Amino acid sequence: MANTNLANAKTAKNDEFYTQYPDIQKEINAYLDYDPDVFRGKTVLLPCDDPEWSNFTKFFAQNFELLGLKKLISTSYAPESKKYKTPYQPTLFETQQPYFNSDKSKTNGKIFVLEHDVTGDNRINIEDLQWQYLEGDGDFRSKEIRRLRDEADIIVTNPPFSLFREFVVWLMESKKQFIIIGNMNAVTYKEIFPLIKDNKMWLGNGFHNGNAYFRIEVPRVSYADGVFDEHTSLVKFRNCCWFTNIDHGRRHHPLRLMTMEENFKHSKHKEIRGRKEYIRYENYDAIEVPYTDSIPSDYEGVMGLPKSFLDKYCPEQFEIIGIAEGDSGKELGLKPFPPELKKMNPSLRQGQLYYMEDGYPVKPYARILIRKKQ
Numbered sequence: 001m002a003n004t005n006l007a008n009a010k011t012a013k014n015d016e017f018y019t020q021y022p023d024i025q026k027e028i029n030a031y032l033d034y035d036p037d038v039f040r041g042k043t044v045l046l047p048c049d050d051p052e053w054s055n056f057t058k059f060f061a062q063n064f065e066l067l068g069l070k071k072l073i074s075t076s077y078a079p080e081s082k083k084y085k086t087p088y089q090p091t092l093f094e095t096q097q098p099y100f101n102s103d104k105s106k107t108n109g110k111i112f113v114l115e116h117d118v119t120g121d122n123r124i125n126i127e128d129l130q131w132q133y134l135e136g137d138g139d140f141r142s143k144e145i146r147r148l149r150d151e152a153d154i155i156v157t158n159p160p161f162s163l164f165r166e167f168v169v170w171l172m173e174s175k176k177q178f179i180i181i182g183n184m185n186a187v188t189y190k191e192i193f194p195l196i197k198d199n200k201m202w203l204g205n206g207f208h209n210g211n212a213y214f215r216i217e218v219p220r221v222s223y224a225d226g227v228f229d230e231h232t233s234l235v236k237f238r239n240c241c242w243f244t245n246i247d248h249g250r251r252h253h254p255l256r257l258m259t260m261e262e263n264f265k266h267s268k269h270k271e272i273r274g275r276k277e278y279i280r281y282e283n284y285d286a287i288e289v290p291y292t293d294s295i296p297s298d299y300e301g302v303m304g305l306p307k308s309f310l311d312k313y314c315p316e317q318f319e320i321i322g323i324a325e326g327d328s329g330k331e332l333g334l335k336p337f338p339p340e341l342k343k344m345n346p347s348l349r350q351g352q353l354y355y356m357e358d359g360y361p362v363k364p365y366a367r368i369l370i371r372k373k374q
Helices: 004-012 019-035 055-062 143-151 161-174 186-187 193-197 260-266 309-311 326-332 338-344
Strands: 041-050 069-078 110-112 131-133 154-157 175-185 212-221 227-236 240-244 302-306 318-324 355-357 360-363 366-373
Touching: 019 055, 019 175, 041 143, 055 069, 055 110, 055 154, 069 143, 110 186, 161 175, 175 186, 186 193, 186 240, 186 309, 193 318, 227 302, 302 309, 309 366, 318 326, 318 360
Parallel strands: 041 069, 041 154, 154 175
Antiparallel strands: 069 110, 110 131, 175 240, 212 227, 302 366, 318 366, 355 360
């Protein structure tokens, strides 16, 4: 089933989804468990954020001293620059400041910076955040935000869904460490998969069962004078994951696997249990493995796995050969299918794998081709 919420968000260019605090805490803890000093002495940038609402800003500001941060920078995007328009009302946090500007509030982004004790309580926390208007609207592609990117050591955010590919390219240009949220389907993108294959990007600790609940701001008129009040709601996204280039322990846990014979006898999957051999593809020398826990431990050849395998991928245990999808599949040498098979199964596409089942050509979903490390 398609991820309807994500598809609608992309269509409407609605990128206003706020990550929940426990999800951020759980993810960051995974990196701290592996390396307690991973953030120590570092400047963290939270672009594409909304510091007044964002849990990213709240988390890193509240844990500034615990993490040992050098500096925290968070930037927002101007309301009038957003493609998905909603009624806008500045918060009291902004309007009560002497430098509040009603025009800039709509047309300029804002930057929040935390790096020292401002209140004089001998602590550095969220109460010490200082803000001002950006020169521009806060677009991550602007020179202004690029300068902040280049200043930072680590970039953490939930980037715009509609600009995910472009944002990753922007990240990789910086050669900085990062932790970002995206959709699992992004692993098939031509801009993303080569990074995963070359171990320049991998999946983070993850959401529970790939399901993430994001908070959205729903404006409503609740006062006689027409002031918009914000009430929050949660929207569910399937197949969400964290992408990163920072190490965490789970990434180096090898899978415990059964032999091919043990899979045929004991697999919990009806597609595997009781078989005498794994299905082989017709157009590539590899076997079809529909579930990660069905990888045979004693098979030395190439295997096709669903993209969910990447959530369990251990680079010391397996190497990624490629992805059987479109041009990438053609480059791998997937043989074209006979024209008559297209009539039997119109979903067949060149550059994708297929196998025969009871005389019928079957095309599995995009498969990642892997091989056990020798």
